[in-house]
Structures are given as C-alpha cells and as structure tokens.
Amino acid sequence: xxxxxxxxxxxxxxxxxxxxxxxxxxxxxxxxxxxxxxxxxxxxxxxxxxxxxxxxxxxxxxxxxxxxxxxxxxxxxxxxxxxxxxxxxxxxxxxxxxxxxx
Amino acid sequence: xxxxxxxxxxxxxxxxxxxxxxxxxxxxxxxxxxxxxxxxxxxxxxxxxxxxxxxxxxxxxxxxxxxxxxxxxxxxxxxxxxxxxxxxxxxxxxxxxxxxxxxxxxxxxxxxxxxxxxxxxxxxxxxxxxxxxxxxxxxxxxxxxxxxxxxxxxxxxxxxxxxxxxxxxxxxxxxxxxxxx
Numbered sequence: 409x410x411x412x413x414x415x416x417x418x419x420x421x422x423x424x425x426x427x428x429x430x431x432x433x434x435x436x437x438x439x440x441x442x443x444x445x446x447x448x449x450x451x452x453x454x455x456x457x458x459x460x461x462x463x464x465x466x467x468x469x470x471x472x473x474x475x476x477x478x479x480x481x482x483x484x485x486x487x488x489x490x491x492x493x494x495x496x497x498x499x500x501x502x503x504x505x506x507x508x509x510x
Numbered sequence: 511x512x513x514x515x516x517x518x519x520x521x522x523x524x525x526x527x528x529x530x531x532x533x534x535x536x537x538x539x540x541x542x543x544x545x546x547x548x549x550x551x552x553x554x555x556x557x558x559x560x561x562x563x564x565x566x567x568x569x570x571x572x573x574x575x576x577x578x579x580x581x582x583x584x585x586x587x588x589x590x591x592x593x594x595x596x597x598x599x600x601x602x603x604x605x606x607x608x609x610x611x612x613x614x615x616x617x618x619x620x621x622x623x624x625x626x627x628x629x630x631x632x633x634x635x636x637x638x639x640x641x642x643x644x645x646x647x648x649x650x651x652x653x654x655x656x657x658x659x660x661x662x663x664x665x666x667x668x669x670x671x672x673x674x675x676x677x678x679x680x681x682x683x684x685x686x687x688x689x690x691x
Contacts, residue, residue, distance in 0.1 A: 409514065410514060410515055410518045410558065410559075414515075414518065414519075414522075415518075415555075415559070418522040418525075418526070418555070421526055422525065422526065422529055422548075422552075425526065425529045425530055425533055426529070426533075428533060429529075429532065429533035432533070435538060437538055437542075437580060437583065437584060438538060438541060440580065441532060441541060441542065441545050441580065442533070444545065444572070444576060445529055445532070445533075445545065445548065448548070448549065448552050448572070451552075451564075451568075452552060452555055452556070452559075455556060455559050455561050455564060456559060458651075459559050459560065459561070465651075465659075466651040466655050466656045466659050467659065469561055469563070469564055469651060469656055470656060470659050470660055470664055472561075472564055473564070473567065473656075473660070474664075474667065474671060476567060476568070476571050476572070477571075477671050477674070477675060478671070478674070479571075479572075479576065480571055480575055480576055480675070480678075481674055481675055481678035482678075483576045483579055483580065484579065484678050484679065484682040485678050485681050485682050485685065487579060487580065487583045487682070487686075488681070488682035488683075488685035488686040489685055490583065491583065491587070491685070491686045492685050492686055494587055495688070
C-alpha cells in the first residue's frame with residue numbers, strides 16, 4: 409500500500425502547480441485550466457483520505473463525484489463568459505478586462 | 511517496494527510533469543493538451559488508490575468533456591492572444607528548458623500514455639505481478655456501494671446537482687449567445 413503521506417505530497421504539488429498556473433496567467437482560459445488542476449488535486453485527496461481512514465465507506469468517492477460535476481458546470485459557464493467577453497472586448501486578457509471595477 | 515508503489519511514483523511524476531507543462535507551455539493549445547495528459551495521470555492514480563469507477567468517470571468527464579470543451583473554445587476562437595501568449599521576461603529560462611526536450615520525445619508521450627493506461631487497466635491479465643491488495647478488513651469499495659450511497663444517503667444533493675447542471679447549461683447558452691439587434 410502506498411503511504412498516505414506520499415499521496416498527500418503528490419496532491420500538494422499538483423495543487424501548487426494549479427495555483428501557480430492560475431496566478432501567473434493573464435489569459436482567462438489558462439486561469440480556468442489552473443483551477444481544474446487544483447480541483448483534481450482536491451479530488452485525489454478526498455479519495456485518498458477515504459481509502460486510508462474510512463476504508464469501508466465510500467463517502468469520499470461520492471464527494472469526489474460531486475466535485476467533478478461542479479467542475480464541469482463551472483468550466484461550461486466560465487468558457488461561455490470568455491466567449492461573450494472575447495466578442496465584446498476583442499480579447500480575454502484579464503489585465504485589460506475591468507468592467508467590474510468601480 | 512511493491513509494484514503498487516513503483517506504479518504510484520511513475521504516475522505521480524508523469525502527472526506532475528504534464529501539469530507543469532500545461533502551466534508553462536507557451537501556446538495555449540499545448541497547455542490544454544498538457545492538461546489532458548495530467549487528467550489521464552490522475553485517472554491512473556485513482557486506479558492505484560483502488561477507485562476504478564472514479565478513474566472511468568475521470569476519463570469520461572475531465573478528458574472527454576472538460577478538456578475537450580476547453581480545446582474547442584481555444585480552437586474555435588480567432589483571437590491571436592488566445593492561441594499564443596507572450597511569456598514574461600523572467601520565465602524565458604523555463605521556456606528554454608522545455609524547448610530543449612527533443613521533438614520526437616514529445617511526440618512519443620501521448621501514445622505512451624495511452625498504452626500505459628491500457629496496461630494499467632489490464633494489469634493482471636498481462637501476467638505482471640499482482641498489485642498488493644489490502645486484507646479482508648479493507649475490502650475495496652464496489653460500484654454497488656457507491657450507488658447505494660448516492661441514491662439513498664446523498665439522494666438530495668444528487669438531485670440538487672442535476673438542477674445545478676441544468677442551470678449551468680442554460681446559463682452557458684444564454685451567456686454565449688450572439689446578441690441580435
């Protein structure tokens with residue numbers, strides 16, 4: 409059995425990569441990709457804790473399924489927002505889009 | 511070191527490398543392909559963690575739906591800044607390090623990943639040493655158990671999620687629609 413701490417180190421690294429990716433990008437699609445990486449790391453964490461701490465119950469896997477569903481909905485809405493932004497502002501550079509700034 | 515641990519380490523390195531590539535790749539299409547590869551690696555990690563159902567769902571939803579949707583959004587738009595992005599001056603070094611990877615090696619990665627995934631699913635049929643299994647105390651969670659949880663204890667959140675998906679679908683359609691004037 410893989411030691412749980414190894415899995416946690418892996419998910420921490422994956423989450424860190426996703427965070428770095430979403431913070432350094434100015435392209436909105438790249439930010440979305442970083443968020444997807446972070447959600448993946450969280451899912452692996454849920455499954456790992458389920459396996460190592462509560463082996464008989466499947467709650468962690470069920471929650472991972474829920475997270476996947478929400479990630480899909482979020483990606484759909486996010487990409488739709490980018491499409492409409494790209495149409496009206498000729499670009500999705502988040503440094504230039506400040507329509508919510510007062 | 512059992513086979514399981516070696517497999518986990520290989521998959522972890524593979525996934526992290528793909529994720530790192532998806533973060534630093536100069537072109538957004540390459541970043542999306544790297545993301546797809548990272549999702550595949552995570553599916554393998556699920557198999558190592560004995561959650562085969564989640565591995566299948568990961569391939570279906572993340573690779574089949576989310577990554578494909580991102581690729582569609584990138585490829586169907588004609589904005590140059592979506593396709594390629596100027597790299598900040600401080601990160602040219604990383605870019606050069608990635609450019610040093612020979613092209614044939616980069617081309618080998620996707621087929622190798624697919625083969626590795628197939629091998630992982632059919633691990634024992636191929637005749638490789640069995641992955642270590644926990645004793646009877648830790649019987650793996652079957653799909654049946656998951657279904658029982660999902661439709662009894664978590665039936666209400668499940669239905670709420672279906673409403674969320676529906677509203678996200680309608681919302682996406684409304685947001686992306688072309689304004690007719």
